Amino acid sequence: MVRGVSVTLVTSLKQLLRGQPAPAGGRKQTSWPGLAAHYRSWLPVGDNTPIITLLEGNTPLLRAPALEKRIGRGVRVFLKVDGLNPTGSFKDRGMTMAISKAREAGATAVICASTGNTSAAAAAYARRGGLRAFAVIPDGYVAKGKLAQALLYGAEVLAIQGNFDQALAITQDLAERYPVTLVNSINPYRLEGQKTAAFEVVDALGDAPDWLCIPMGNAGNISAYWMGFQEYRNAGRSRKLPVMYGFQASGSAPLVLGSPVANPTTIATAIRIGNPANWEKALTVREESGGRFRSVSDGEILAAYQLLAGEEGVFCEPASAASVAGMLKHATEIPPEAQVVCVLTGNGLKDPTTALENNQANLHRNLAPEPGVIAQLMGL
């Protein structure tokens, strides 16, 4: 009994120190309050910040036995399944912060350029916070599910005959000239929110992993993870820092090549970016972590995408599979017994077209509605 009381007391004290109210009656809080409330003391959240939340964060860190088997040598692989956020991608982590801070500053409208996920998250959080949302997207290069989301969440979607880099230049220009807040990852609150994914990884593992594998587009997320790992290490929450491995699609690999790509191409449309906005930050991450930036082909991305679904039971979008494709490609560089976390940034349901066009399964159509016909095809 005494032990139970002291544990409750310590929990309440910790919550008080973090600026959170202790749960009524001293009972342990069981439901997740959203990342801004949970990590409040680590974030730029004040008494006057209206927290706009869909209870994002707290996503699974899932062991990946099929990948471990392939790599061998006692390497442990975990998947950070961030596609299980409310709008199906890691963008929700950044957007709860960006939209809350925009509301706090009195904004009434937000704008973003997007390959799809940012627009879905911006639209959802903006509308929940009572703000207008504008999304400038590359026409024809946004996966169907993402476009559907942005439209249904009530964003004004402006599709340009150009790529993401051009869309971002336009939105930056508009945000400077009109009263709309830019919510791309140049907005510092986005990275603040996204760094919580690194906190969650350390909270789950008890320390930072040895390697972190992550897809890169604008390189906001790799920068946010690094910020989170550093803050936790500096506060004594972890002993080490991971080596950061950033992966790009080979047709859209400016950070690997060291120069912008004018016409980026890849099946992984989420990371079809030729001139990343967080270029300098990404280089700092690579240098400070002793990391590497590498490219993976569309074929390698699709192979990892199918392997994740078919063997691990995890359906992510193609861009997310770049992290696993990269890990497998460079598996010999992983030290024995190392812990590796691969970030799966978005949900597979976002891009049904790619899934339907790239799978090994048989879809038997136009079958007569008779058990005999079905049984024959089942081959049992």
Ligand code: F0G
């Ligand atoms: N994975 C997914 C599923 C993404 O949607 C993105 C970026 C990335 C990885 C790369 O993250 O840009 O921080 O390096 N999507 C942005 C968008 C560009 O508009 O949704 P990053």
